[in-house]
Amino acid sequence: MIIDGEDKLVITVIMAAGKGTRMKSNKSKLVHKIYDKELVKRVAEVAKQIGSDEIIAVVGHMREQIEEVLGDSVKYAYQDELLGTGHAVMQASKYLEGKKGKVVILYGDVPILRKNTLENLVIKSFKNKEYATLLTAMYDNPTGYGRIIRDEGGNIKAIVEEKDANMFEKDIKEINSGIYCFDIEELLSALKLIQPNNVQGEYYLTDVIKIMNDKGLKTGAVIVEDNTEILGVNDRAQLELLTRVLRMRINAYHMKNGVTIEDASSTYIHDNVKIGIDTVIHPNTTIKDGVVIGDNCEIGPNAYIRENCEIGNNVKIGNFVEIKNAKIGDRTKVPHFIYLGDTEIGCDSNVGCGTITCNYDGKNKNHTKIGDRAFIGSNVNLVAPVTLGDDVLIAAGSTITEDVPDGKMGIARQRQTNKDRKE
Ligand code: UD1
Ligand code: CA
Numbered sequence: 001m002i003i004d005g006e007d008k009l010v011i012t013v014i015m016a017a018g019k020g021t022r023m024k025s026n027k028s029k030l031v032h033k034i035y036d037k038e039l040v041k042r043v044a045e046v047a048k049q050i051g052s053d054e055i056i057a058v059v060g061h062m063r064e065q066i067e068e069v070l071g072d073s074v075k076y077a078y079q080d081e082l083l084g085t086g087h088a089v090m091q092a093s094k095y096l097e098g099k100k101g102k103v104v105i106l107y108g109d110v111p112i113l114r115k116n117t118l119e120n121l122v123i124k125s126f127k128n129k130e131y132a133t134l135l136t137a138m139y140d141n142p143t144g145y146g147r148i149i150r151d152e153g154g155n156i157k158a159i160v161e162e163k164d165a166n167m168f169e170k171d172i173k174e175i176n177s178g179i180y181c182f183d184i185e186e187l188l189s190a191l192k193l194i195q196p197n198n199v200q201g202e203y204y205l206t207d208v209i210k211i212m213n214d215k216g217l218k219t220g221a222v223i224v225e226d227n228t229e230i231l232g233v234n235d236r237a238q239l240e241l242l243t244r245v246l247r248m249r250i251n252a253y254h255m256k257n258g259v260t261i262e263d264a265s266s267t268y269i270h271d272n273v274k275i276g277i278d279t280v281i282h283p284n285t286t287i288k289d290g291v292v293i294g295d296n297c298e299i300g301p302n303a304y305i306r307e308n309c310e311i312g313n314n315v316k317i318g319n320f321v322e323i324k325n326a327k328i329g330d331r332t333k334v335p336h337f338i339y340l341g342d343t344e345i346g347c348d349s350n351v352g353c354g355t356i357t358c359n360y361d362g363k364n365k366n367h368t369k370i371g372d373r374a375f376i377g378s379n380v381n382l383v384a385p386v387t388l389g390d391d392v393l394i395a396a397g398s399t400i401t402e403d404v405p406d407g408k409m410g411i412a413r414q415r416q417t418n419k420d421r422k423e
Contacts, residue, residue, distance in 0.1 A: 001051040001119075003126045009101025010122060011184065012047035013092045016040055016108035017060030017079040022235040028062035029233065030108045031069055034243045035270045036289060038069045039233055042111035048073070049115040050122060052104065056092045066108075084202030085178070086194045093191070096184050102126065103187055105180045105205070110232045112246050113179065117229055121222050125181040131217040132187075132209055134159075135179040137224045145175035146206050148221065156219045159206035163199040174223070176206060177230040186217055254281075276313065294330070312347070325365075329372065341365070342384065346372035352396065354379035371406065 001010045020029025030040035037045075040057070047055045055074040059066050060082065067076065077092040089105060096103055102125055104118065117135070125133035134156065136148050146159045147169050159176045160169045190208035198204060212219055224230055228245045231238070250271070251264040258277030261267050268286040275281075276295030285300035293299065294313035303317050306324035311317065315328050318335035326340045329347035334340065338351055341359040344367070345351070355376050357368045366384035370376070374388055377396030388394065389406035397413045404410040 001122060001126075003123065008126060009099060009184075010050070010052050010104060011054045011056065011096060011099065011101065012050075012052040012104040012106060013077075013089055014040065014043050014047065014055065014057045014074070014106045014108050015085065015088045016057045016066055017063075017082060017088055018109065019061045019082070020109070020234070023233075023239075024236075028065040031062075031065045032233070032239055034111060034239070034246055035268070037271065039111040040066055040108040041069050043106050043108050043113075044070055044074055046113055046115055046118055047104065047106060050104075050119045053101075054095065056095050057108070058088045058091050084196065084200070085205035086191060086203035086207065089187070089205055090191050090203070093188055096188055099184050101184055103182050103184050105178070105182070107178055107232060109234070110177075110179070110230060112231065112242055112249075113229050114226075117222075117224060117226075118179070121179070122181045124220065124222055125183075128220055129218060130181075130220040131183040131212050132156075132219040133181045134209070134219070134221040135177045135224055135230065136174050136221045137177055137227050137230055138173050139175050139227070140173065142170075142173055142175045146178075147172040148174040148176060150174075156209060156221055157213055158210040161198065161200070161204065161206065177224065179230065180205075182208070183217075186212060186215075190215075282319075340368070343368040343370065345370040346374070346390065348372055349374040349376070351376045352378035352380060352394075356381055358383045 001008050016030055023029045031038045044055055056077055057070055057074045058077045058079050060079040075095060079088050079091045102122060104122060121133055121135050144162050146161045147165055148156060149158045149160055151157050190211040193211050194203050194207040196203050209219060231242055233239050233242055247268060250269050251261050251267055254275050255261055259275045260280040263283040266283045267281050270289040272290045273287050275293045278295055279293055279297040282300030284302045287305045288307045291305050291309045293311040296313055297311060297315045299317045302319045304322040308325040309323055310327045312328060312330035314331045316333045316335055320336060321334050321338045324341045327344045329345060331347055332345055332349045334351045336353045339356040341357050342365050343357050349370060358381055359365050368382050368384045369387040371390035373390055374392045376394045379397050380394050381399040383401045386400055386403060388404045391407045392404045393409040394400060395411035398410060399412050400410050
């Protein structure tokens with residue numbers, strides 16, 4: 001990370017050894033997904049986005065599953081016995097020893113923390129020369145969380161866990177999120193001093209705050225503005241809650257940028273989607289990761305825009321339309337009951353109701369290309385690979401297996417015969 005023109009070392013440790021029993025799952029809690037992306041992958045991505053030089057995942061329970069998701073994008077430390085958060089970080093110490101800089105601590109099950117929040121925490125820690133900078137939050141009901149103990153001057157003195165807190169400490173509304181930025185060297189020396197002499201018999205990472213204070217080292221905190229960012233996932237209800245929070249956050253972002261969303265509660269826009277101004281999204285629409293949509297389009301209701309789609313300006317994607325790996329040119333209309341997969345279609349074309357691309361032959365995904373000003377009649381099958389030129393007309397009900405040159409009409413269906421009805 002660059003701070004005041006200087007390149008500073010930032011290592012992130014992700015705690016990912018927990019059991020997650022409340023999920024009632026055969027899978028690791030951390031490989032459950034929000035919008036197609038595993039919880040732990042979301043955490044690793046935030047660590048990457050702030051410019052971490054190295055990311056260490058401390059894994060234990062079902063570690064193979066986590067390793068499969070994160071691959072070699074991170075390094076691994078192992079915690080075989082869950083002896084506490086302090087113990088978890090100690091397992092990563094071989095990656096920290098001898099290094100000068102900051103170590104950021106994240107939880108693998110706290111997946112919707114914003115990049116900016118984390119970045120601000122780290123920047124403050126460097127700029128204020130703090131040995132520990134905590135991300136804290138104000139909770140009306142702080143039950144269950146570690147409480148932040150400050151002195152009269154507001155300086156942070158310690159963190160006291162719920163189970164170890166006295167009645168005065170339990171009244172404190174400022175809680176520890178469990179996300180921190182530490183000075184690497186001072187964290188390592190403080191970790192050597194922590195003892196499991198508390199109600200839970202665990203090595204508490206939180207104890208390093210008091211140790212640093214006793215040593216006269218400066219500590220500080222950032223109070224998170226949006227409490228939803230530090231929510232964790234322990235069970236499926238929380239998984240749903242966080243999915244909802246992320247959905248509303250993403251939808252709000254697009255609305256702020258000039259997109260009309262009729263019903264934000266039924267609009268599912270995944271990460272990294274770009275949508276131009278004056279585009280209207282009707283209800284029950286799903287738009288997957290990385291899709292690009294131009295200005296002034298109309299999407300939905302009940303549209304499913306899958307991966308690798310690029311939609312131009314003034315395009316209509318109507319109801320019950322699914323498109324995947326598709327490029328749609330300006331002013332083209334794809335109005336109802338249509339599947340376009342692995343398809344490129346030019347400008348000013350119209351795709352009739354019930355049209356489908358037969359893109360999969362059981363082995364390969366094949367490509368369909370359609371030119372400008374094409375008119376595809378209703379209920380057409382386009383058996384890929386196939387290319388339709390500019391200005392083509394395809395007769396309704398055709399099953400097109402051969403290319404159609406520019407300006408031609410393709411018709412491929414049986415002639416109608418009318419027979420006598422049986423008595
Ligand atoms: C911890 C903090 C508490 C804070 C809370 C926020 C400590 C002692 N307390 O409490 O101040 O308010 O988080 O949620 O740190 N983990 C491991 N290995 C372990 C223990 C935990 O990987 O040995 C992982 C867990 O899977 C979890 C995270 O660390 O993702 C937090 O552990 P948890 O036991 O839930 O900590 P809390 O008791 O909630
Ligand atoms: Ca917890």
